[in-house]
Amino acid sequence: MRLSGSETASATNGYWSGAIPEVITGVATDTRDFESGQVFLALRGPSFDGHAFASTVAEQAQALIGDHQGVSLWAGLDNSKLEVGDTLQALGDIAHAWRIHLSATTIIAISGSYGKTSLRSMLETGFAAMGFKVAATRANFNNLVGVPQTLLRIPVDADIAVVECGISECGEMARLAAMVQPDIAVLTGITAAHSEGLGRLSGVVREKALLLDSLNDGGWCALGQDVAALMRENHIAVPEQALAVDDAHDDNSYETEVVRWQLDDCELTLAYQGQYHHVTLALPARHWAENFAFTASIMLRFLHDRECLYTLPDVANALAGWQPLAGRMHRCEGKNGMLVLDDSYNANPVSMQAAIDTLRALPGNRIAILGDMAELGEVSESAHAGLDINGLNCVYLIGRQMQVLAEKHAEARWFSTTEEALSVLTNASFVVGDTVLVKASRSMALETVVTLLCSGEVANAL
Numbered sequence: 001m002r003l004s005g006s007e008t009a010s011a012t013n014g015y016w017s018g019a020i021p022e023v024i025t026g027v028a029t030d031t032r033d034f035e036s037g038q039v040f041l042a043l044r045g046p047s048f049d050g051h052a053f054a055s056t057v058a059e060q061a062q063a064l065i066g067d068h069q070g071v072s073l074w075a076g077l078d079n080s081k082l083e084v085g086d087t088l089q090a091l092g093d094i095a096h097a098w099r100i101h102l103s104a105t106t107i108i109a110i111s112g113s114y115g116k117t118s119l120r121s122m123l124e125t126g127f128a129a130m131g132f133k134v135a136a137t138r139a140n141f142n143n144l145v146g147v148p149q150t151l152l153r154i155p156v157d158a159d160i161a162v163v164e165c166g167i168s169e170c171g172e173m174a175r176l177a178a179m180v181q182p183d184i185a186v187l188t189g190i191t192a193a194h195s196e197g198l199g200r201l202s203g204v205v206r207e208k209a210l211l212l213d214s215l216n217d218g219g220w221c222a223l224g225q226d227v228a229a230l231m232r233e234n235h236i237a238v239p240e241q242a243l244a245v246d247d248a249h250d251d252n253s254y255e256t257e258v259v260r261w262q263l264d265d266c267e268l269t270l271a272y273q274g275q276y277h278h279v280t281l282a283l284p285a286r287h288w289a290e291n292f293a294f295t296a297s298i299m300l301r302f303l304h305d306r307e308c309l310y311t312l313p314d315v316a317n318a319l320a321g322w323q324p325l326a327g328r329m330h331r332c333e334g335k336n337g338m339l340v341l342d343d344s345y346n347a348n349p350v351s352m353q354a355a356i357d358t359l360r361a362l363p364g365n366r367i368a369i370l371g372d373m374a375e376l377g378e379v380s381e382s383a384h385a386g387l388d389i390n391g392l393n394c395v396y397l398i399g400r401q402m403q404v405l406a407e408k409h410a411e412a413r414w415f416s417t418t419e420e421a422l423s424v425l426t427n428a429s430f431v432v433g434d435t436v437l438v439k440a441s442r443s444m445a446l447e448t449v450v451t452l453l454c455s456g457e458v459a460n461a462l
Contacts, residue, residue: 001025001098001152005063009082011097012090014065018080021063027094027152028057029145036060041094042070043087043145050087065090088144092179095148099181105135105158106302109180111165111173111211112188112224113204114351115291116142119188120162122295122322129318130310132159142166147176165211168375170198173207177214185211185221186298188291190230191350196377205234212239222298225290243301245294257301259312261293265361268292272300275312279320282331283341284361287354292319327447329355334453337432343439344446347373349383355439356389364433365393369425369449371418371440372399396421399444418445425452 005021008014026038029050034040034057042050042065051070055077058064063080064071071083084090099107108123110116124136135154140146142164154161165176177185190208192201209231212221220241223231228238228246238244243257260271268279268289281288296315303310324330327345334340343355352373359366368389376383385404389395395412397405398421406414415421430436436453440446451457 014084041065095151108184109182110186113191115188125322126319136162137164173210188224259293259296263289272312277316285358338430338434341437359437367394367436369396371444372401374441
């Protein structure tokens, strides 16, 4: 980023005390990873107040940003100070001010109940392989704190920026969408995930769809499987220029903009306007195949809009180097030569079932270690009970929510906590030919199970 002090004050409706910085090149909100020369912006939370920590970085900080109450605590600090009404809002305002400078960068915003990170990493891989300079969300920086930080790290010469937008409460998407102001908005798929905070499936649909309301002039959206149908069911207009999987013509249509796909074991066949291409996936994962085709569709639309003469094979070959990120169906070699599928980063009903189905399609002894799916609200019991775990050789279920599924399957082993499961799994014997899937919501900390299966260590795991 590169904003003047005056621009920053204008964007936030704040006012400076002390010298106004000529140029601000970085804003940090955490003293633990603060870099000298940055501006420190103090956030407030239910159990912390960043203003109280400003003194630890004051000597290295170019300036400080705080609210009225916080700035009053800094009277003894010599730094220039920008006083704003609300520091979280100010962070977003500063990020949007920088986003306006990124006129040469195509901003792709991604939301949805599942598949955001996989799609983001596929787009990043594919576009980078084709020679574009790509910036993208890192780790889980996809909320009201993380999205601004992602925007502020986008260099002015980036060709494309891929920004994840995750929400769990009403009102968050409107703020994120206005902040990002995307050129392309993508909704991967929508389920009742986070319905606890968003109000049933209809509430999730309405909130997610707000991402489309802040599209830049001339922008367009891409809608994954069933998204357009859900929008229409909830009386939300689907934009005329939408690239919607639901609205694709029949499989043999030459005109459709959507890449069609078929998966046979690990062999993926793609079809697009009379072109065909074959790709070999590392796993027989239908959700990977769906994401691969959806990503290719988005890339081809982007390239064709710019009159770039790329074909389906060009795009598919660019995507061929994609690898899943850690915690998202990542293949790991476990003890005694077993295969561990680490999908421990997060879970919702759609992604959980997709992972189980992938495991079921593999040869050998198939073992699932599954934990609770969080933030499902009133549909939690039915969502857990409705999981299909038939056809697996062994199933371990962890957490209070998973108890309802265990009651339906007497052969499954149930544990109330991750700690209980770890104590049993420490002595479990897995061998070559065994494939173990580990999946749950982040709150279950099942990465500790992955660590145990791969290294045999549980010390300091929880």
